[in-house]
Structures are given as structure tokens and as C-alpha cells.
Amino acid sequence: MESTAHSFPENARRALQDDTLQYMLAKSRSGFQLRRAAAAQRLPEFEALRDQGRDLKNHVLEHLDVYLEMFESKVVERGGHVHWCRTAEEAREAILGICQKAGAKTVTKGKSMIAEEIAVNDHLEAHGLIPIETDLGEYIIQLRKEPPSHIIAPAFHVSKEQVADAFRAAHTDLPPDRPLEEPRELITEARLMLRRRFQEADVGITGANFLVAETGSTIIVTNEGNGDLTQTLPKVHVVIASIDKVVPTLEDVSTLLRLLARSATGQEFSAYTTFSTGPRRPGDLDGPEEFHVVLLDNGRSALLGTEFQEVLRCIRCGACMNHCPVYGSVGGHAYGWVYPGPVGAVIDPALIGIKEAGHLPNASTFCGRCEAVCPMRIPLPKMMRHWREKEFEEKLQPATMRQGLGVWGWFARRPGFYHAAARMTARMLRRASGSDGKLGSLPLPMLSGWTEHRDLPAPEGRTFQELWAERRGKK
């Protein structure tokens, strides 16, 4: 997808003024948080499972190449095909090639963030194919021609009235005066429309939550059942997965499955967890005749051995964004690329470059809630700090900020000057403040942005160092 991450500040400003979005964000967030907390509390072993999940994925990352080889050999043994793709272009071409070889016209799709990452729909459309999203949320945003705003709830930002509008505009062969006020009516209509598509499709594309090296299985975790119809009805099933999804054994994946749904939706388990191993077998009455796995790297292998390696533990549960105050204020679209929220702030710069996505690691209050809820215990705030350092090293910040930091750096290396300057500033600000002890505006132009929307509490008078020295003197 085309990135607008470079205009995060403008995107965010627009999002803050979007009343429907603000209503939807306020409405849905607390539900996610409460359900996750309840599910975590109900399983006494939850915290210990998080430790095991972290260790397990660390082990996988250290052995990533060998597990991928093992996975591949099992897929091939079962009659499937594996397509290794370094870049988004290679993956798009691989998928298009499979579709063209199958003589496909209609392609149904289950939800896949990797498919968003490589923008496969646009590519298929450009070559005369008709990709149809079948996950309800993805279907809604496909009709609205917009990207997902959340990794597990793509239409997180859309109100039911907007869904009804999109359906009326798209489903023109249905009676125009039909009632579409209730979610129930909307779901029934989507089910009816998509049933036709499932039957027509020649190829079904799904993502994968996990790949199992032991068996060569790909796994999808869903609630609707659309992914299963997508992969069972057409004659070709294409799985698109990134290389970090591989897990050694069925036991290992069971551990991660205990974490995934609870962290994502607060469910004990999602409605459908499906393991697919190769194509249809002799005697089978249904299932795809061909089974393809498209394995995408797209910059991930380069993160191994760096300070960002740990983000590859991510199981894409969405908990970090559900608990992020910044995501909660601006929603997913403001981030401007496929992965929003804290995980996006770490992974987007890695995949599309710090130059393009440099604002994202700055869009954090460092409150730490993302790390506190991440089932894989990924130190997201620490990694955002690493990106900020890189941004500084690469001189990507605005000149005023760099100069400010330079001035601060000069003082920080000279404690005598630092303390004197701090004392002086504290007293000056004290005098400049009103009787309520607040500063309505800051004197320097580069600081006035801070006080544009809020007051700065003025210092009480003396600095911490002074008080500390005084305390020590008393003892």
C-alpha cells in the first residue's frame, strides 16, 4: 500500500477532527481492554504462558532458517508448493502467476495483513482479475476503497450507518428500500452476497497466523468462517505468510494459540482455528486441488541480529494498539501504512524506512501499556527509542529540534553550567507565571507549540538538585 506515514502530523490532526472516527474510537476501545483483562485474569497461567511464548519465539528466531527449510520440505512432501519471495514485488508476481496459470477470474480472499503489505489486490485488478475480500470488515473497507485501520478489526473506524451506505451503493440489485439499520441485517446481506462469490471463485487466498515446521501446516485463526470457505471451495488455495510465522511443533503452536485470542479479542479461543496441510487427497470430496505457500521476507531477515530482532516475535494480536493512548486518539489510518499503533511504530520504519515512517516512533507517550499487554513481551517503547536515536543519527529531525538537543547536550556535559542555567530558568518561569502557577505561553517561538493547546505548570522555585543538596546537608 502507498504510505502516507510521512504526513502523520497532518493525518493525526484530521483524525482528531473526524467526529465519526472519534465516536467509533471511544465506543470500541474500552470493550477490547476489558475483555482482554478478563480473559487474562481467568487463566491463572497466563503470565507464565507469556514467558514461554517469548522464549519459544526467541528460539525460533535463532533457528529461523532451519525451521523454514523443515517447513518447506514438509509442504512439498504433502504435495504443496513453496514460493520464496524477497520483496513485495516478487510475492505479487508469484501470486499473479498462480492465478493466471489456474485461469482464474474471481479470487476470494481471507483476511491477511501480508496481502495488505504487498498490495496484492491492486496488482490482481490491474491484470484483469477480481479480488473479493470475504472477511466482513475487509469487505466493508474494500467497498469503501480504504485500507484497514486495525490489524484484527479492519473496519474499526466505520459506523454501522456508513456500512449501510456502502452496501446500498454496492448491492444495487437488492431492493433499495430494504431496512439496513441493524447489524443483524447488514451481516445477513453480506453473507448472502459473499456466498455467491465463494462459489464463483477459482482461487482462494488466505494469510497464516502460524506455520508448523513439524507438519508443514499453515494455520488461520478466524471467527467468521470466511477463511475456511475461501480455502476449501476454490480449486487453488494460496497461503501468503511472512517468514517469521514459523513455529516448531503442534505443542508449540498450542502455547501461542492460548495467548493469541485472549490478547486479541479477549476470547478464550477464536471460533475457527484451521490447520491446512497440502492439497486435496485421494478420495476427498472437497478441498483445493493445489496448495501454494508464498513465503515473504520483505526486510524481515535483515532485522535479525539487530536491536529490532525481538519485534519479529509479534503474533499480530492487536493488543498494543487496543491499549495505546495515541492509537486511541487518532485511529489507525493516521499512521499511514499497513501496521498502525505501537507495533507499527516499530515495524513500519523497518519495512519502509525511517525516512518515510520516522514520525511513527515519535507518536508515543512512552506510557508503556503496549509492552505491559504484549503477549510476546516485546519491548516496544525501547525499540521506538532506538528508532528515535537512528533518526537523530541520520539527521532526520527538524533543525530546531536538533539545535535544541545540541544546546542541551552542551549543558549536560558541563554540570556546573547546567545547574546554574536550570536555577535561573526555574526562577524566571516562576516569575513569568500567573497567580495560578501556570504559563499560558512560552517565550521562545520554537517552544510555543507546546503551550498552544495547554498550559505549562510553572516550576515552584527551586530545582531538584538544590532540594536534594539541602536534604543531604540536613542528614
Place this chain on the structure above:
Amino acid sequence: MTDSRSQILGGIAKSLGRISGDAQRAAARERIAAHARNLIPARAQLDPADQVRLFEQMALEVSATVARVPDLDAVPDAVAGYLAGHNLPAELRAAPDPALDAIPWDRRPTLTVSTGRARDADAVSLTGAFAGIAETGTLMLVSGAERPTTLNFLPDTHIVVLKAEQIVGGYEDAWDRLRAQAGSFEGGMPRTVNMVTGPSRTGDIEQTIQLGAHGPRRLHIVLVEG
């Protein structure tokens, strides 16, 4: 494409700062051969009677329905009663599964039972199950010539006949049972393993849960105790 393969695998080894992957390969092989269990929640380690109770409770929580019957002979009455109670047609599309052969359908002559994969018009399907997993009220269904996967997803109502002895504590117990029967599946693994926990649902419209998105709106489990 082969080029991409070696570049990706080589890139991984290089990023990890490795010279040869032999030690890693041996470690990975060992882990897979051992397929050791990680932490199993206490909830998944109850005695058999409690497991059955927990399975039922968890299945009900996710909006499945459960009817206990004493033996397979009682299944036709239970199914007919369920269909009538929901104003559903007395027509079943069943898996051609030998495990279901012992059900005496002729006791309810008004019930039409056909077998095969699901067709678009089928309203109600009936299948067996490979296992029931107590910890989350999850059914494990495996595909095969006698167990078409479409039956689990296309019809509006899915009825599953599950024997109490098929209920295990945790997912790992179900994998063990599958491994014990590895000989019946090409390569030891069925083409499709469906873990089903309640009927189909979606939260995609304003995050309010609605049942019956694309898969079955109703999941009814006939639990055979004998």
C-alpha cells in the same frame, strides 16, 4: 525463485552471524522429534468426568448448544427434536463417516438423511468429531474421504455427534490422540484439522458480536455418554 530462496536463507544465517547451521539444524530436529509439551493450564488437567463438565460449560459459553444422550440409539430422537424445536427442515446432510453408521436413523422415518459433501442448499449438516477439548469447549474435526470439510462451514446449522470418551483436557491431548492414529493419515496429518469453538461470529460492525457471519449460525453438540 530458487535464487530468492537461497538469498533469504543465506540472509538469515548471515544476520544471525552464523558460519554453519549444523548445530542449529540438530537442535531443531531434536525439538521436533521430542515435541515436548510446554506449560499446560491446570484447567486442562481435570479428571474425565470434570473434563466433560468443563467441555459442556465452555461450549455453552460460546453459544453452542449441548444435548446429552445415553447412547447412539438416542441420537435420532435428539436430532429430530432439536430440528423441530428450531423450525428447521427434517433433512440432514451427513458425513459418510463409518463412525456414524451405528446411528439407527430408521427410528425416525420422517428424517431424511443423505450423505456427501455440503451443497449450497443444505440447511443442516451432521458430522462426527475427532475430539472435544475441555479447556475451551473446542471441537477437533479432521478431514478425509469420509469427512468432507464443507459440512463444517456451508450449512446454517451444524450438528456434531461427540462421544464423552472423545473429550480430552487440552489441545496437546488431542494432538497425542492424532499422533496415535498417524497411520490413518497420509504423512501423519489430515489435510484439514478444524478446531471449532462455537458457531461463526463477527465483531466487525461496531465491535458488537453477532453470530452466523459466514459459517453456521448454530452449532449443536449431541454428547453421547455411553
